[in-house]
Amino acid sequence: MPTKFRFSSPVWAHHGVGGWHFLTLPAAVAEGLRDAVPPSGPGFGSIRVTVTVGTSTWDTSVYPDKASGSFVLPVKKTVRCANQILVGDVVDVAMRVRQSAPDEHGAPERQRRRNASGT
Numbered sequence: 001m002p003t004k005f006r007f008s009s010p011v012w013a014h015h016g017v018g019g020w021h022f023l024t025l026p027a028a029v030a031e032g033l034r035d036a037v038p039p040s041g042p043g044f045g046s047i048r049v050t051v052t053v054g055t056s057t058w059d060t061s062v063y064p065d066k067a068s069g070s071f072v073l074p075v076k077k078t079v080r081c082a083n084q085i086l087v088g089d090v091v092d093v094a095m096r097v098r099q100s101a102p103d104e105h106g107a108p109e110r111q112r113r114r115n116a117s118g119t
Contacts (some may be wrong), residue, residue, distance in 0.1 A: 003036050003097040005029050010064040010090045011075060019049055021080060022072040023093065025062060030070040033062070047071070053091050054083035059098065 009023040025033070035046050043073065046061040056079040062071040073093070085091055 002032055003099075005032060005095045007095075008090050008092050011080070011085055011087055013087050019077070021075045021077075021087065022069050023075060023091065024065065025071045025073060027070060031096075032063075033071060033097070040083065049073075049095050050098055052094040053079055053085070056082050062095075 007026050009026065011021055011023060014020040017110045020106045033047055039045060045064040046108065048059070048061050050057065050059050051073065053075065058076065058079065060074060060076075062068075062073045073095070075091075079085070083091075
């Protein structure tokens with residue numbers, strides 16, 4: 001199963017507070033992600049990824065989007081500014097799934113954080 005993906009998508013702005021900007025993953029990429037990463041409890045179905053757009057690489061998550069049936073990828077302001085990206089621009093994306101490294105007892109990172117917070 002692939003854990004690396006390349007795609008192009010237009011940037012759009014969320015109409016709510018905060019000025020969030022996103023890309024919607026193409027259907028084939030969303031399907032590939034679902035095949036590569038089994039659902040894993042909390043996190044609203046988000047999947048941790050490392051993304052490269054232009055000259056910028058960052059760690060983030062993609063989030064399921066009921067409206068499109070796909071996932072949305074948030075694009076930070078620093079990335080948009082560094083690469084002169086505006087709403088409506090179609091950008092090329094390289095994305096890879098980040099795997100949680102287990103601790104010495106085999107617990108993934110998410111479980112270690114839950115245990116540390118007492119929940």
